[in-house]
Amino acid sequence: MDDQGVSVNESKRRDRQTAVRLEKKDRKRRTRTDREKQQTAVRMYVKANLVELQQLVQEGQVQPPAGCWEETQNAPLTSCSLKGPGRYSSQDVEALENSDSGIGLCGWLLVGLSLMLMLVTLPISIWMCIKIVKEYERAIIFRLGRILKGGAKGPGLFFILPCTDNFINVDMRTITFDIPPQEVLTKDSVTVSVDGVVYYRVQNATLAVANITNADAATRLLAQTTLRNVLGTKNLAEILSDREEIAHSMQSTLDDATDDWGIKVERVEIKDVKLPVQLQRAMAAEAEASREARAKVIAAEGEMNASRALKEASLVISEAPSALQLRYLQTLNTIAAEKNSTIIFPLPMDMMQSLMKR
Numbered sequence: 001m002d003d004q005g006v007s008v009n010e011s012k013r014r015d016r017q018t019a020v021r022l023e024k025k026d027r028k029r030r031t032r033t034d035r036e037k038q039q040t041a042v043r044m045y046v047k048a049n050l051v052e053l054q055q056l057v058q059e060g061q062v063q064p065p066a067g068c069w070e071e072t073q074n075a076p077l078t079s080c081s082l083k084g085p086g087r088y089s090s091q092d093v094e095a096l097e098n099s100d101s102g103i104g105l106c107g108w109l110l111v112g113l114s115l116m117l118m119l120v121t122l123p124i125s126i127w128m129c130i131k132i133v134k135e136y137e138r139a140i141i142f143r144l145g146r147i148l149k150g151g152a153k154g155p156g157l158f159f160i161l162p163c164t165d166n167f168i169n170v171d172m173r174t175i176t177f178d179i180p181p182q183e184v185l186t187k188d189s190v191t192v193s194v195d196g197v198v199y200y201r202v203q204n205a206t207l208a209v210a211n212i213t214n215a216d217a218a219t220r221l222l223a224q225t226t227l228r229n230v231l232g233t234k235n236l237a238e239i240l241s242d243r244e245e246i247a248h249s250m251q252s253t254l255d256d257a258t259d260d261w262g263i264k265v266e267r268v269e270i271k272d273v274k275l276p277v278q279l280q281r282a283m284a285a286e287a288e289a290s291r292e293a294r295a296k297v298i299a300a301e302g303e304m305n306a307s308r309a310l311k312e313a314s315l316v317i318s319e320a321p322s323a324l325q326l327r328y329l330q331t332l333n334t335i336a337a338e339k340n341s342t343i344i345f346p347l348p349m350d351m352m353q354s355l356m357k358r
Contacts, residue, residue, distance in 0.1 A: 107144050114163040128162045138205040139167045152205040170205040174266060175216065179223050181274070184231040186239060193274040194231055194239070196247070198223045198254070199267040207262030215261050219254070223268075226253050243270045 103111070118125045133139045133154030141148040141158070143165050152170070160167060181195040200219055202208045208215045230250050231239060239246065247268045254265040275283070317323045 103144050103146060110144065110164055111161065114161040118162060125162060129159055131158055131160060131167065132156070133158065133169065136171060136173045138170050138172055140170065140205055140209045141165055141167045147206065147210065168209050170202055170208055172202050172205065174199055174201045177216075177220055177223075178271075179220075179227055181272075182224060182228050182231075184228055186231065186236050187233060188235045190236045190279065191276060192231075192236065192239065194227065194270065195272055196223075196227060196250075196268060196270045198265065200254075200258070200263055200265045202262055203264040204262030207260065212261045215258075215263055218261065219258055219263055219265075222257055223250075223254060226250050226257075239273055246270060 118129060131139065133156060135155045138152035138154045139158060140152055141160060143161070148165070153167075176197060176199050179196040179198060181193045183191060183193055185191055198219070202215065212218055227250060230246055230253070234242070234246065247270055251265055251268040254268065258265060317327070
């Protein structure tokens with residue numbers, strides 16, 4: 001009966017694991033289907049807007065922005081028509097950096113005056129015009145508020161005009177930060193405290209400067225909200241066992257969200273999962289009871305095997321009565337080998353029965 005109970009529990013556990021795996025596969029399939037439907041709808045919407053934009057351009061009523069027209073035709077899902085005002089994709093920034101659009105007559109006049117002032121104040125002004133960027137940094141130069149042609153400068157020396165140019169240094173090294181412990185309510189209504197660590201780096205310095213005010217603070221806040229959103233869809237058992245899957249899901253979500261900021265999320269790790277004290281005690285009691293049950297089952301199996309062996313030995317001894325006397329002598333030899341001062345002489349049970357009758 002014990003063997004049957006253990007086998008039934010094992011089969012139930014395998015059935016639950018199979019059901020969980022099937023549920024995960026079905027959830028991933030539904031998510032993929034919903035994403036494909038959403039992308040299809042967005043493509044249809046963008047194509048409709050693209051037709052209207054083509055008509056307006058042909059009529060000469062509007063002028064398409066540099067870098068957005070070709071991108072809208074080739075990849076509608078990432079075109080600038082889907083972004084808000086002041087947002088740039090990687091193609092937009094490349095077109096902006098390589099564009100030959102002028103800064104206007106007043107701008108050129110200011111640049112000329114700045115050059116003249118620099119020449120007049122030589123060699124003192126040279127120390128204000130030459131800047132140094134380290135190996136792990138890049139400099140974004142703004143001339144009269146516009147990003148200078150060529151994009152990020154560095155590493156090494158570069159030249160700026162003292163009155164019309166200013167620059168921003170961007171650190172390109174990998175940055176790590178700890179996600180503060182987040183109180184999360186799991187899918188099965190259990191409150192847990194989870195923290196983690198995120199590794200990211202600036203992949204495009206121009207996007208990191210032009211698209212967001214503070215990329216580091218935004219990435220930190222986004223990591224906290226992403227951790228809460230991802231863990232809110234998991235059970236407690238999944239959080240404790242599937243840390244790698246949760247970390248990979250967070251990494252892909254953060255990487256997609258920070259792509260417009262020029263940020264590359266390299267790695268996300270879950271550090272610790274803290275459970276309430278009462279839940280820890282309940283889980284410890286459950287584990288202890290499970291271990292005691294297994295110990296009792298193992299002890300019962302040992303007793304059963306020993307009784308079977310004793311039964312077989314009694315059958316063998318019953319066939320030869322002299323074997324019992326030899327067993328007595330072997331036991332006396334074992335006791336004497338241990339240098340004991342006490343020697344026990346076993347008496348036959350038949351003799352004891354005759355004495356009890358008298």
